[in-house]
Amino acid sequence: MLQSPNMATARCLFRPMTEADIPQVYTIDHECFPAESLFRPYSNYARELRNSMAHYIVACIPSERRMRQLEQPWLKKHLLPSPHLHGPNECTQEDLLIGFTGFWIILDEAHIIAIAVTEPFRRQRIGQGLLLSAIEKAARMHARMVTLEVREKNLGAQSMYTKHGFYVAGRRPHYYTDTQEDAVLMTIDNIQGGDCKTRLAAMKAETLHNDSLAYPVVIPDDMWEARA
Ligand SMILES: CC(C)(COP(=O)(O)OP(=O)(O)OC[C@H]1O[C@@H](n2cnc3c(N)ncnc32)[C@H](O)[C@@H]1OP(=O)(O)O)[C@@H](O)C(=O)NCCC(=O)NCCS
Numbered sequence: 731m732l733q734s735p736n737m738a739t740a741r742c743l744f745r746p747m748t749e750a751d752i753p754q755v756y757t758i759d760h761e762c763f764p765a766e767s768l769f770r771p772y773s774n775y776a777r778e779l780r781n782s783m784a785h786y787i788v789a790c791i792p793s794e795r796r797m798r799q800l801e802q803p804w805l806k807k808h809l810l811p812s813p814h815l816h817g818p819n820e821c822t823q824e825d826l827l828i829g830f831t832g833f834w835i836i837l838d839e840a841h842i843i844a845i846a847v848t849e850p851f852r853r854q855r856i857g858q859g860l861l862l863s864a865i866e867k868a869a870r871m872h873a874r875m876v877t878l879e880v881r882e883k884n885l886g887a888q889s890m891y892t893k894h895g896f897y898v899a900g901r902r903p904h905y906y907t908d909t910q911e912d913a914v915l916m917t918i919d920n921i922q923g924g925d926c927k928t929r930l931a932a933m934k935a936e937t938l939h940n941d942s943l944a945y946p947v948v949i950p951d952d953m954w955e956a957r958a
Contacts, residue, residue, distance in 0.1 A: 740791050742856055742945035744863055747786035747830060749779060754827035755788065762846035765908040778832065785871075786832040787863050789847070789856050790825035791945060828945075831860040833868060833876070840868030842878040845887075851945065857890055859937045859947040862930060865894070869921045876921060879913040881906055891916045895929060 747755060752775045760767045778784045829847035833840045842864060847856045865876055879902070880887050896916040905913035920926055937947050 740945050742789050742828065742947045743792055744787055744789055744859060744947065744949045747779065747788045749776060751788050751827060752776060755830050758827060758830060758846050758848050759844065761848060763844065765906065783834045783836065784832060785835065785867055786830060787860060788827050789829035789860055790827045793824040795824070829856050829860055831864050833864050835868065835871050835873055838872070838874040840864070840873040840876045842876065854943050854945055855937045855940065855947060856945065858933065859949065861890065861894055862934050862937060863949060865918070865921055865930060874920065874922060876918045878916055880916060882912040882914050888914065894918065894933065895926060
């Protein structure tokens with residue numbers, strides 16, 4: 731059973747997705763992408779977690795009890811994130827998931843499959859944090875570029891991508907059969923380049939530990955040691 735977060739202490743924590751997260755990710759995915767839900771049955775998420783090309787990150791609000799635990803260095807080191815988090819485990823079930831992103835690495839390209847934040851938590855830089863985390867993870871895996879598709883009428887998401895340096899690389903006419911909308915193909919090149927890294931690092935600094943946000947974003951330094 732999910733508990734509502736305590737507003738005074740709530741933090742938005744990013745970590746790799748685990749099997750225990752699947753029910754909540756499924757709900758967010760279907761809320762945010764209702765037209766695509768036919769293509770994302772429940773069993774796909776478990777398959778994705780086993781797919782070595784796929785990498786998923788979740789944004790969550792840990793319970794107060796868990797946040798207290800995570801603030802203790804020993805527990806932080808041993809519980810967050812670690813291989814112990816794979817499979818059912820009580821820690822992740824205490825987390826209220828509010829967003830996720832997933833991407834595939836194919837040769838030198840990272841292709842973002844989905845990025846979603848549940849409606850009540852939007853406009854709090856959580857989408858931005860997820861996008862930056864995906865780009866950073868892709869760069870660490872030696873990807874050179876990041877690509878994605880977005881609906882032509884989804885101007886909010888397009889604005890987020892443009893803000894991070896993505897440009898329009900092409901279109902797929904009438905790609906979305908429910909509305910006949912075009913898919914806009916967006917790309918960010920050369921994520922290994924110094925200019926790009928400097929720009930993204932500045933955006934990450936603006937996103938992290940920003941106490942003016944309702945849910946300041948926390949991305950553990952050692953997040954990348956676990957599989958995401
Ligand atoms: C797109 C989405 C992930 C953005 O998440 P979010 O946490 O609300 O976004 P952020 O607060 O991090 O916003 C980052 C930037 O994105 C842009 N942006 C996000 N939502 C926007 C909106 N509704 N209108 C205009 N710009 C928007 C802004 O440039 C914003 O920067 P700013 O706050 O400095 O203006 C979220 O709206 C969502 O889940 N939508 C449904 C699923 C979806 O469309 N995913 C993208 C598919 S390609």
